[in-house]
Amino acid sequence: MNLQNFSFETLIFQVLNGLAFSMLLFLLAAGMTLIFGLMKVVNLAHGTFYLLGAYFGYSIITLTNSFWIALILAPVAVGLVGLVMERFFLRPLYNKPHSNMVILTLGFAYLVGDLTTLIWGGDPKSIPSPEPFHQSVELLGRNFPSYRLFVAALGLLLALGLWLLLEKTRIGAIVRAGVSDKEMVRGMGINISLVFTSLFVFGMMLAGLSGVVAAPFQSFGLGDDLRILTYALLVVVIGGLGTLSGAFWGAILIGLVDSLGAAYFPSIAQFGIYIVMALVLLVRPTGLFNRATA
Amino acid sequence: MAAEALKVSNVKKQFGALAAIDGVTLSVKQGERRAIIGPNGAGKTTFFNLVSGALSLTAGTIELNGTNVTSIPSWKRVRLGLSRTFQRNNLFLSLSVYENVQLAVQREMGTSYNMLRPARSFGDVRAKILDILDKVGLADRGDIEVANLSYGEQRQVEVALALASEPKILLLDEPTAGMSLTETRRMIDLIKKLPSDLTLMIVEHDMEVVFAISDYITVLHLGQVLTEGTPSEVQADQRVREVYLGEE
Amino acid sequence: MSESQTEVAVKNPALPPQANRRIAFKWSWLWGGLVVLALVIYPLVNSADTYGINLLTQILIAAIFALSYDLIFGYTGLLSFGQASYYGLGAFGAGLLVSRFEISNFWLSLLVAIAIASVGALILGFFSIRTSGVYFMMLTLALAQMLFSIAFKWEFTGSSDGVPFTRPEFSLFGVSLKELTPFYFFVVACFILCFIGLTVVIRSPFGQVLKGIRDNEERMTAVGYQTRNFKLVAFVLAGAIAGLAGGLNALFTGFVGANSLNWINSGAVLVMVLLGGKGTLVGSVVGAFFVIYIQSLIQGSTIPIGNYTLADRWLTVLGLIFMIFVLFAPNGIVGLGKSMVRRVKEWQQKR
Numbered sequence: 001m002n003l004q005n006f007s008f009e010t011l012i013f014q015v016l017n018g019l020a021f022s023m024l025l026f027l028l029a030a031g032m033t034l035i036f037g038l039m040k041v042v043n044l045a046h047g048t049f050y051l052l053g054a055y056f057g058y059s060i061i062t063l064t065n066s067f068w069i070a071l072i073l074a075p076v077a078v079g080l081v082g083l084v085m086e087r088f089f090l091r092p093l094y095n096k097p098h099s100n101m102v103i104l105t106l107g108f109a110y111l112v113g114d115l116t117t118l119i120w121g122g123d124p125k126s127i128p129s130p131e132p133f134h135q136s137v138e139l140l141g142r143n144f145p146s147y148r149l150f151v152a153a154l155g156l157l158l159a160l161g162l163w164l165l166l167e168k169t170r171i172g173a174i175v176r177a178g179v180s181d182k183e184m185v186r187g188m189g190i191n192i193s194l195v196f197t198s199l200f201v202f203g204m205m206l207a208g209l210s211g212v213v214a215a216p217f218q219s220f221g222l223g224d225d226l227r228i229l230t231y232a233l234l235v236v237v238i239g240g241l242g243t244l245s246g247a248f249w250g251a252i253l254i255g256l257v258d259s260l261g262a263a264y265f266p267s268i269a270q271f272g273i274y275i276v277m278a279l280v281l282l283v284r285p286t287g288l289f290n291r292a293t294a
Numbered sequence: 295m296a297a298e299a300l301k302v303s304n305v306k307k308q309f310g311a312l313a314a315i316d317g318v319t320l321s322v323k324q325g326e327r328r329a330i331i332g333p334n335g336a337g338k339t340t341f342f343n344l345v346s347g348a349l350s351l352t353a354g355t356i357e358l359n360g361t362n363v364t365s366i367p368s369w370k371r372v373r374l375g376l377s378r379t380f381q382r383n384n385l386f387l388s389l390s391v392y393e394n395v396q397l398a399v400q401r402e403m404g405t406s407y408n409m410l411r412p413a414r415s416f417g418d419v420r421a422k423i424l425d426i427l428d429k430v431g432l433a434d435r436g437d438i439e440v441a442n443l444s445y446g447e448q449r450q451v452e453v454a455l456a457l458a459s460e461p462k463i464l465l466l467d468e469p470t471a472g473m474s475l476t477e478t479r480r481m482i483d484l485i486k487k488l489p490s491d492l493t494l495m496i497v498e499h500d501m502e503v504v505f506a507i508s509d510y511i512t513v514l515h516l517g518q519v520l521t522e523g524t525p526s527e528v529q530a531d532q533r534v535r536e537v538y539l540g541e542e
Numbered sequence: 543m544s545e546s547q548t549e550v551a552v553k554n555p556a557l558p559p560q561a562n563r564r565i566a567f568k569w570s571w572l573w574g575g576l577v578v579l580a581l582v583i584y585p586l587v588n589s590a591d592t593y594g595i596n597l598l599t600q601i602l603i604a605a606i607f608a609l610s611y612d613l614i615f616g617y618t619g620l621l622s623f624g625q626a627s628y629y630g631l632g633a634f635g636a637g638l639l640v641s642r643f644e645i646s647n648f649w650l651s652l653l654v655a656i657a658i659a660s661v662g663a664l665i666l667g668f669f670s671i672r673t674s675g676v677y678f679m680m681l682t683l684a685l686a687q688m689l690f691s692i693a694f695k696w697e698f699t700g701s702s703d704g705v706p707f708t709r710p711e712f713s714l715f716g717v718s719l720k721e722l723t724p725f726y727f728f729v730v731a732c733f734i735l736c737f738i739g740l741t742v743v744i745r746s747p748f749g750q751v752l753k754g755i756r757d758n759e760e761r762m763t764a765v766g767y768q769t770r771n772f773k774l775v776a777f778v779l780a781g782a783i784a785g786l787a788g789g790l791n792a793l794f795t796g797f798v799g800a801n802s803l804n805w806i807n808s809g810a811v812l813v814m815v816l817l818g819g820k821g822t823l824v825g826s827v828v829g830a831f832f833v834i835y836i837q838s839l840i841q842g843s844t845i846p847i848g849n850y851t852l853a854d855r856w857l858t859v860l861g862l863i864f865m866i867f868v869l870f871a872p873n874g875i876v877g878l879g880k881s882m883v884r885r886v887k888e889w890q891q892k893r
Binding site: 036040041042044089092093096098099100102103104106107108109110111112113114115118119121226229230233234236237241270271274277278281285286287 | 621623669672673675676677679680681683684685687688691692695805806809812816847848849850855857858860861862863864865868869872
């Protein structure tokens with residue numbers, strides 16, 4: 001254990017670091033959990049869409065020199081890829097066993113992941129922090145990258161926005177109804193296939209967004225699609241699939257464990273998240289926030 | 295006085311705010327033919343799911359032949375002699391009729407963990423499967439994949455599967471639902487021929503079937519027992535008529 | 543009671559003639575015999591073709607791996623994304639025994655490979671089989687990823703570089719199996735043993751239970767099965783066989799590395815079973831043959847694609863095979879063959 005320079009300040013520092021990562025994970029897990037809720041499918045290409053977001057962001061910044069344009073355009077581009085995937089690959093499988101769709105997403109992850117290497121090369125890339133967050137702010141006597149504060153704040157804002165969207169709007173009501181009873185939604189005269197497509201594209205846009213947002217503080221490259229997918233899977237396994245609050249608290253837990261583990265237990269930092277998962281699963285096999293039992 | 299095969303005390307099942315079963319108490323004697331009737335939404339199938347263990351109770355107790363099974367999982371209840379059929383055919387579609395029944399028989403005979411001998415080489419298992427197939431009238435359909443059977447024949451496989459576990463109590467959930475007239479007649483015959491010490495509990499919509507088979511009837515309405523009695527008593531009961539008429 | 547039963551059995555001319563089935567059975571033995579004969583004759587006729595014998599060895603090891611996966615995916619209906627875990631555990635068990643513990647014994651290495659993979663499958667299976675459906679899929683992938691990241695970071699397991707080791711000396715009937723051709727024959731023997739062993743298991747009552755779970759787990763519970771135990775036994779059995787495949791591969795190549803635990807390896811075995819035809823042992827073998835053969839073709843290719851060659855794009859090809867088969871032929875090559883036979887028969891009947 002590495003406690004030589006333990007202090008309250010560094011702890012806070014690490015917690016803030018962890019929360020920034022948590023918020024990224026939440027964006028990924030929220031998409032995953034919403035798509036699962038409606039389509040009963042886990043998208044194993046979710047990490048790939050994150051990576052696509054980062055690469056698209058990288059290319060757009062190279063072209064336009066503006067992070068903020070990339071932040072808007074990259075998720076849209078990722079959403080278009082999601083649209084293609086849903087329309088042409090997932091759609092023909094809706095009436096087949098769900099496992100076929102999951103297998104398809106794995107193939108998609110291989111294919112698109114490998115194509116990113118073909119296009120951008122496998123070497124790690126990164127994006128500089130944008131104005132006005134390219135400098136550090138002084139926080140409790142230490143320099144803290146202001147960009148991470150921005151990420152944490154943005155994530156919280158989006159979490160709140162998602163919650164409002166789902167709970168307070170008509171669109172949210174349709175999605176929630178679709179989760180519990182597809183027939184009813186169809187009976188209400190709503191085009192459920194449009195709801196599926198929109199939700200899938202929306203989830204992929206969230207994944208792409210988190211890819212762009214993460215790029216300035218985590219370099220990205222070959223293998224990161226799987227790395228991020230694993231984090232997202234852990235979040236939904238721990239939090240429980242199908243609820244936003246599960247994704248939220250799961251993300252907080254994993255983000256904090258990962259960040260604090262790296263700081264204080266560097267030798268076993270890799271496994272902290274898995275240990276947490278094993279402990280949670282021993283008690284609640286279907287996650288902390290899942291009302292259903294295994 | 296025959297022993298009580300099934301005793302259900304003050305059983306409740308809550309789905310969110312909805313009380314699907316709201317305090318049902320009843321007891322069924324060994325060898326009895328009990329029918330559970332009631333209008334749609336009365337909670338008949340939910341009640342069956344509670345008794346078989348497919349759903350867990352919100353409150354109350356269930357006893358099988360004097361054993362409290364309230365918190366015992368469904369697969370163990372089968373081993374205590376409780377067997378059921380499903381309202382919608384619920385079978386092993388890629389397997390043959392013979393293999394469907396085989397699954398239940400080999401479980402009952404305890405050969406299921408054997409990995410070394412061909413499943414069809416167990417003589418006693420085979421004899422029992424053939425016996426059951428003969429009883430339900432599927433003797434010549436054994437090699438056919440269940441997915442290729444007619445609907446009515448699939449209902450017969452349902453019954454065969456339930457019988458194969460050597461039940462003491464058999465729950466039949468709408469055994470004639472969706473059947474043609476001839477198929478229904480055949481099913482009634484089949485049920486009538488079941489051994490007299492076997493306790494039967496039947497959910498059924500078709501009153502003709504109910505009166506042909508049952509010797510005692512429980513009427514459920516809105517998750518509660520409206521009344522109980524012999525077929526003629528129930529037939530004469532004004533409240534039962536109101537419940538049914540009110541529905542239609 | 544038994545009297546009346548035999549009577550019944552006599553009365554029903556015992557579930558119409560199984561003659562059909564028996565003939566089909568004999569045909570399959572004939573075909574199997576021919577394949578085995580070809581496998582045995584090939585190196586005797588083409589003893590100079592080391593490339594071909596090498597490739598055949600790889601195919602057979604992959605086939606053993608695919609057979610293990612078919613048991614849980616094709617026959618039990620458990621879609622696991624972590625079968626590489628047990629292949630990798632077997633490989634590391636066999637390899638590390640030689641390289642790190644300096645015990646150079648072939649048989650012990652194989653035994654350790656199978657044992658470690660089985661224990662691994664028991665522990666990870668315990669966690670994953672408590673859940674079902676999509677949770678099971680996610681957990682198998684996450685747990686496999688855990689093993690991969692351990693192996694990738696740990697010096698003991700060679701981290702990202704892997705561990706080369708000297709292949710242990712061993713001989714059978716006075717022939718050193720370190721040579722390519724004798725080793726190949728040993729792999730052929732292991733393959734036949736696994737194939738026959740799994741055939742027996744699948745025809746047994748236990749195999750019937752697995753099929754029942756695949757078809758309708760809820761109904762299995764309703765006829766009195768505690769399905770979880772059966773699934774766990776199948777999972778461990780599949781893990782043991784995957785461990786054998788991994789161990790054989792390590793002893794064949796004299797190398798173990800974290801990549802054997804990779805999700806691409808799990809995906810490759812899934813593709814083999816899917817491409818060949820899930821739920822048929824022959825299908826997994828056919829799938830293993832095609833996947834490894836295609837892989838070898840691509841790896842030797844120099845067709846340029848952008849800054850790379852086709853040889854670097856194996857994952858793209860794998861992804862494409864995945865998607866094509868899931869979308870257009872979910873029952874694989876064997877399934878396609880069966881439906882073609884059915885069509886020909888229908889056509890004949892019409893005439």
